[in-house]
Amino acid sequence: MKEIVLIKLGEIALKGLNRFSFEDALKKNIKSALYGAGYFKVSIAQSTIYVTPQSEVDMDEVCDRISRVFGIVSFSRACVCEKNIEDIFLKAPEYLADTLRYAKTFKVEAKRSDKKFPLTSPEISREVGGLLLEHFPHLTVDVHNPEVKVVVEIRDFGAYIHAGAEKGAGGIPVGTGGNAAILISGGIDSPVAAYMLAKRGVKLTAIHFASPPYTSERAEDKVQRLLRKVSRYAGPIEMITVPFTKIQERIKDECEEELFTIIMRRMMMKISNIIAEKYDCTALITGESLGQVASQTISAIACTDEAAEMPVFRPLIGMDKEEIIQISRKIDTFDISIEPFEDCCTVFTPKHPRTKPVLKFVKYAEEDAHLDDLIAEAVENVKVITIR
Numbered sequence: 225m226k227e228i229v230l231i232k233l234g235e236i237a238l239k240g241l242n243r244f245s246f247e248d249a250l251k252k253n254i255k256s257a258l259y260g261a262g263y264f265k266v267s268i269a270q271s272t273i274y275v276t277p278q279s280e281v282d283m284d285e286v287c288d289r290i291s292r293v294f295g296i297v298s299f300s301r302a303c304v305c306e307k308n309i310e311d312i313f314l315k316a317p318e319y320l321a322d323t324l325r326y327a328k329t330f331k332v333e334a335k336r337s338d339k340k341f342p343l344t345s346p347e348i349s350r351e352v353g354g355l356l357l358e359h360f361p362h363l364t365v366d367v368h369n370p371e372v373k374v375v376v377e378i379r380d381f382g383a384y385i386h387a388g389a390e391k392g393a394g395g396i397p398v399g400t401g402g403n404a405a406i407l408i409s410g411g412i413d414s415p416v417a418a419y420m421l422a423k424r425g426v427k428l429t430a431i432h433f434a435s436p437p438y439t440s441e442r443a444e445d446k447v448q449r450l451l452r453k454v455s456r457y458a459g460p461i462e463m464i465t466v467p468f469t470k471i472q473e474r475i476k477d478e479c480e481e482e483l484f485t486i487i488m489r490r491m492m493m494k495i496s497n498i499i500a501e502k503y504d505c506t507a508l509i510t511g512e513s514l515g516q517v518a519s520q521t522i523s524a525i526a527c528t529d530e531a532a533e534m535p536v537f538r539p540l541i542g543m544d545k546e547e548i549i550q551i552s553r554k555i556d557t558f559d560i561s562i563e564p565f566e567d568c569c570t571v572f573t574p575k576h577p578r579t580k581p582v583l584k585f586v587k588y589a590e591e592d593a594h595l596d597d598l599i600a601e602a603v604e605n606v607k608v609i610t611i612r
């Protein structure tokens with residue numbers, strides 16, 4: 225039996241004049257999410273996106289991928305019928321057999337947007353309901369709280385039967401909310417922060433600081449695998465790896481130990497500014513959460529922020545670790561994040577990092593370390609790959 229996916233749009237349905245560019249972005253993102261899973265026609269009519277396979281495809285895989293595309297409220301995997309009640313009668317029992325066999329209660333809901341169809345919605349519901357009861361006599365109808373809601377949709381180009389809608393990823397389509405650079409480590413937090421901004425439509429570029437030989441190639445590989453997970457939601461991501469060793473060594477040699485972390489974080493910001501601008505990003509994103517570590521107190525964040533020339537989004541700022549972990553499990557990054565590899569932030573960490581750094585003194589120390597040449601050199605020597 226021929227199947228398609230019917231997709232209901234999310235907040236984008238409300239966006240007035242922007243609607244068309246949002247719909248276009250969503251169609252593009254759906255196609256990109258389905259890349260390599262077969263050939264599809266992706267079209268839109270009556271506020272519904274139709275994903276019609278044009279080749280042999282694995283529909284479980286198709287639905288799994290669609291479930292991660294932002295901008296979708298709900299979607300239904302449906303059987304395609306001709307627009308007459310005979311064909312609906314013919315296909316409904318077989319198509320719904322697996323679902324109805326193990327259910328106890330059901331109801332049928334008909335939606336008729338093509339008013340030329342000879343039966344009304346209540347008539348369709350009644351007829352199809354009766355037919356299904358004949359085929360599955362163990363079922364009873366429950367109109368208020370059915371285990372399975374069978375939906376028959378009579379639309380302009382065809383009739384469709386499905387067993388209800390699945391929840392979509394929500395949010396708004398990636399690419400409609402501007403571009404921002406996520407500072408990504410191998411930890412739990414930054415992949416979650418990336419996911420959260422992608423959910424609000426932001427197209428991501430990723431910046432990762434590596435300090436070989438203190439950090440290993442396997443640590444970089446870990447970050448790539450994390451980004452691959454994030455890209456299932458966010459689409460393809462350009463990953464820029466910055467060689468950070470010389471800067472860290474210089475800070476360690478030249479600056480007071482207690483200020484090492486804060487100056488290092490300011491350097492991350494300065495370098496990220498330059499790279500973000502090159503990649504058309506107008507904001508930075510970090511996975512910081514207030515009070516989590518010494519560099520994430522209000523005064524430390526104020527010192528870090530001062531080095532950034534664009535807005536810095538910290539979507540996890542008010543979240544507990546447990547709440548962050550919950551999301552990281554949902555997006556399947558948690559198990560990778562907890563693999564034990566060094567991050568540059570754990571190289572040369574002072575025993576007692578200052579939790580209330582004073583900006584003026586941090587800047588004096590930073591100037592004494594003469595880091596500008598090394599910043600330019602680091603930016604010059606980045607490595608770029610595309611993650612998808």
Ligand code: ATP
Nearest residue numbers: 407408409411412413414431432433510511512569
């Ligand atoms: P995470 O779990 O994301 O590693 P964390 O709690 O370990 O976060 P820190 O190590 O202090 O916190 O880092 C805070 C934020 O700084 C990270 O969420 C990330 O945005 C950024 N960051 C840390 N290390 C790196 C790195 N090596 N490259 C790029 N960004 C980094």
Ligand code: MG
Nearest residue numbers: 409411567569
């Ligand atoms: Mg970290």
